[in-house]
Amino acid sequence: MSDRRMSPEELEAALREIGATRYHNLHPFHRKLHGGQLSRAQVQAWALNRYYYQSRIPAKDAALLSRLPTAELRRAWRHRLEDHDGTEPGTGGIARWLKLAEGLGLDRDYVESTIGILPATRFAVDAYVAFVRERSLLEAVASSLTEMFSPGIIAERISGMLAGYDFVTRETLAYFTPRLTQAPRDADFALAYVKDEARTRETQEAALAALRFKCDVLWCQLDALYFAYVAPGMISPGAFVPDGHAPGALAHGTAA
Amino acid sequence: MSDRRMSPEELEAALREIGATRYHNLHPFHRKLHGGQLSRAQVQAWALNRYYYQSRIPAKDAALLSRLPTAELRRAWRHRLEDHDGTEPGTGGIARWLKLAEGLGLDRDYVESTIGILPATRFAVDAYVAFVRERSLLEAVASSLTEMFSPGIIAERISGMLAGYDFVTRETLAYFTPRLTQAPRDADFALAYVKDEARTRETQEAALAALRFKCDVLWCQLDALYFAYVAPGMISPGAFVPDGHAPGALAHGTAA
Numbered sequence: 001m002s003d004r005r006m007s008p009e010e011l012e013a014a015l016r017e018i019g020a021t022r023y024h025n026l027h028p029f030h031r032k033l034h035g036g037q038l039s040r041a042q043v044q045a046w047a048l049n050r051y052y053y054q055s056r057i058p059a060k061d062a063a064l065l066s067r068l069p070t071a072e073l074r075r076a077w078r079h080r081l082e083d084h085d086g087t088e089p090g091t092g093g094i095a096r097w098l099k100l101a102e103g104l105g106l107d108r109d110y111v112e113s114t115i116g117i118l119p120a121t122r123f124a125v126d127a128y129v130a131f132v133r134e135r136s137l138l139e140a141v142a143s144s145l146t147e148m149f150s151p152g153i154i155a156e157r158i159s160g161m162l163a164g165y166d167f168v169t170r171e172t173l174a175y176f177t178p179r180l181t182q183a184p185r186d187a188d189f190a191l192a193y194v195k196d197e198a199r200t201r202e203t204q205e206a207a208l209a210a211l212r213f214k215c216d217v218l219w220c221q222l223d224a225l226y227f228a229y230v231a232p233g234m235i236s237p238g239a240f241v242p243d244g245h246a247p248g249a250l251a252h253g254t255a256a
Numbered sequence: 257m258s259d260r261r262m263s264p265e266e267l268e269a270a271l272r273e274i275g276a277t278r279y280h281n282l283h284p285f286h287r288k289l290h291g292g293q294l295s296r297a298q299v300q301a302w303a304l305n306r307y308y309y310q311s312r313i314p315a316k317d318a319a320l321l322s323r324l325p326t327a328e329l330r331r332a333w334r335h336r337l338e339d340h341d342g343t344e345p346g347t348g349g350i351a352r353w354l355k356l357a358e359g360l361g362l363d364r365d366y367v368e369s370t371i372g373i374l375p376a377t378r379f380a381v382d383a384y385v386a387f388v389r390e391r392s393l394l395e396a397v398a399s400s401l402t403e404m405f406s407p408g409i410i411a412e413r414i415s416g417m418l419a420g421y422d423f424v425t426r427e428t429l430a431y432f433t434p435r436l437t438q439a440p441r442d443a444d445f446a447l448a449y450v451k452d453e454a455r456t457r458e459t460q461e462a463a464l465a466a467l468r469f470k471c472d473v474l475w476c477q478l479d480a481l482y483f484a485y486v487a488p489g490m491i492s493p494g495a496f497v498p499d500g501h502a503p504g505a506l507a508h509g510t511a512a
Contacts, residue, residue, distance in 0.1 A: 022493045119472035120479065123379040130386060212494070216375035219492060220480075223376065226490070227483040234482070236475060237278045238468070 008195040011204050015142075015191070015211055019149040022215040025156070029222040029230065034156050036164015038230075040104065041242030043165065045229040047101045048240055049121040049221060052114050054097045056125050058084045063133045064140050076189055083182050096175035103172030116240035120224035128217045135210065142194050142207035143214040147187035151180055262460050264451040270464055271398075271447070275405040278471035281412070285478040285486065290412050292420015294486075296360065297498030299421065301485040303357045304496055305377040305477060308370050310353045312381050314340045319389045320396050332445055339438050352431035359428030372496035376480035384473045391466065398450050398463035399470040403443035407436055 006014065024030055032038050033046060061080045068074045086092025101111045110116060132140040154176045161168045198204045228235045235241055262270065280286055288294050289302060317336045324330045342348025357367045366372060388396040410432045417424045454460045484491045491497055 028490065119476045120376055120379070123383040123473075123476060124376070126386070127379040127382055130382070216492065216494075217379075220375045220379060223483055223490065223492065224476075224479065226488070227479055232482070232487050234284065234479065236472065236479065238472075 003201055005199070005201050006204050011195055011198060011207070012191065014204075014208055015145055015194070016148070018208065018211050018215060019146070022212060022219065023146060023149045023153070024215070024218040024222055025149065025153040027219055027222040027226075029226045030153070030157075032230065034160030034164070036160065038165075040165070040167050042225075042229045043161075043168070044101075044104050044106055044242060045240055046225055047097075047104050048106060048111055049117045049225060051097055051101055051111050052117050052121050053125050053221065054084070054094050055112075055114070056129055057093070060129045060132045063129065064137075064144075067137050067140065073193075080186060083178070093175060093179070096178075100172050100175050103169065104167065115238075118224045118228055118236050118239050120236075121221050124217045124220045124224075128214065131210075131213060136203075136206065138194065138197050138203055139206050139210040141190050142198075142210035144190050145187060145194065145211050146214050146218060147183040148191060150183045150187075154179055154183070259457055261455070261457050267451055267454060267460050267463070268447065270460075271401055271450070271467055272404070274464065274467050274471060275402070278468060278475065279402060279405045279409070280471070280474040280478055281405065281409040283475055283478040283482075285482045286409070286413075288486065290416035290420075292416060294421075296421070296423050298481075298485045299417075299424070300357075300360050300362055300498060301496055302481055303353075303360050304362060304367055305373045305481060307353055307357055307367050308373050308377050309381050309477065310340070310350050311368075311370070312385055313349075316385045316388045319385065320393075320400075323393050323396065329449075336442060339434070349431060349435070356428050356431050359425065360423065371494075374480045374484055374492050374495050376492075377477050380473045380476045380480075384470065387466075387469060392459075392462065394450065394453050394459055395462050395466040397446050398454075398466035400446045401443060401450065401467050402470050402474060403439040404447060406439045406443075410435055410439075 029046075033043065038046075058081050061077065061084070065074055065077050065081070068077060082092070084093040086095055089095075098108055098111060102108050114122075128143070131143060135143075158170075158173050158176055161173060162170060194207050198207045227233075228239065229242075285302070289299065294302075314337050317333065317340070321330055321333050321337070324333060338348070340349040342351055345351075354364055354367060358364050370378075384399070387399060391399075414426075414429050414432055417429060418426060450463050454463045483489075484495065485498075
C-alpha cells in the first residue's frame, strides 16, 4: 500500500475496481439465477433469504441517519427509509419484496417470520447493521456504495429471470423497477460524500475496506444459498426445506 | 409448544436433545476431519478459521462477566478468561491454538492477523459476541452450554486426528487436553445457573433458543469451511488459498 493520498478520481477508480472484482454479480449463484438455471425451489430460497436483508435495510439506514450531523445530510438520507418502508401499508421496497416472494409461491407470514432463513444469512446481515452502527460515519457511508454497481445487476436480473423462468412475471419483479433510479441517486450522493470526506490515505483505505466488507456481506449470503440449495445441498438444521424435498435431498441432484 | 413450565430435569433433557440433533459433531466437515479424510490444506483452513473463534472467546466471556451481579458469580466465570488468555505470555488456550496452527505449517503472524479467514467465520463469531452482549443474562449463559457436548467431540477429535493424519502430533493437539476438564466444569456451572434461573416457560424457551442459536454459530462455520475447501470448493475473494492451489482449484478435486 502506498502512503500517498489518492486524488478523488483515483479513490473512485479504486472503489469501482472493488466492484469489478468482488461484487456479487460475479457469484455462481447469481449467474445461475439470471441464466434461468435454477429450480423454482431454489429461486424461492433466494427470495426467502434475501427478504431478511431487505427487512433490515431501514434499520441500517436509521442507524446511519441518527449519526449524520446536519439537517441537510439527514434529509438526503431520509428518503431511503421512505423507499423501503413506504408511505402507507403495502407500499415501499419491503412490501414489494413480499409480493415477489408470494409471486414465487411462498407464504407471506412464513417469509416475514424469517424463521426459515439460513443462519449465515442472519449473521451476515446483522454484521452489516452492526458495522454501520459502530464504525466511523465515513465507513458507514462507504459500505453503501455497492449501490454504484446495482443497476447493472438489476437490469440483467429482470431480463434474465423473465426469459429463464415461466414462474416469474414482470409483476413479480416489480420490486426492482424503482431501484433502477433510486440506487444511482443514492450512490451518487454517497460517492460524493466519500470522495469529499476521505482526505487522508488512512481514511481512504478505511473507505475501500468498508466497501470490501459490504461485498463480503453480499457474497457470503450467496455462498450460503449455493451450499444449502445448489451444491452440495446441505440445508442447515431448521432452515427452509422446499415442498417435496426431504432434508438433504437437494444434495443428490433431485431439486425440482 | 406447551405453556407448562418444565421441571429442571425436563429443561436439562430438552437442552441435551438440542445437542443430540444440532451440535457440530454431526456436521460432515467434522466427520471428515475426525475420520482422517481431509488434506493437510483442509485441516489448515479449519485451524486458521477456528482461531478467530478462539480469539474472541475472552471478549465474549468478559462481556458476560461485566453483566454478572455478584462477586461469587463473577469469580466463577473469571477463570474462563485465565483458561483462554493464560497467566503469562505463551500460556492459555489462544496460545495453544496458535501452536496447533503452527504445527500444521501455518505462519503464526498470518493466523493472528485473521486476514485470511472466511467472511462467514467472522460474521458467525461476531454474532455470538453480540448475542452475549445484548440478550438477557440467562440467554447469554445458556448460549455457552454447547460445552456440555464438547468432551465427546474432543476425545473423538484427538484419537481420530492422531490416527488419520501423519502431519498431526499429540503435541500439536495439546490445546484440547485441558479442555477435557475445563469444559465439563464450566458446563456444570452454567447448566446449574440456567436450571435455577429459568423459572417460567417463556424464559425456558429463551434458554433453549439461545442454545440453538449457538449451535447455528458453530454449524455455520463448518458449512463455510466445507463450501470453500471441500465441495464445491469456492473460496471467498481474499480468503486463505492453500500453498500450490490456484483459487478454485479445490473445486475440481485437486486438493493435496
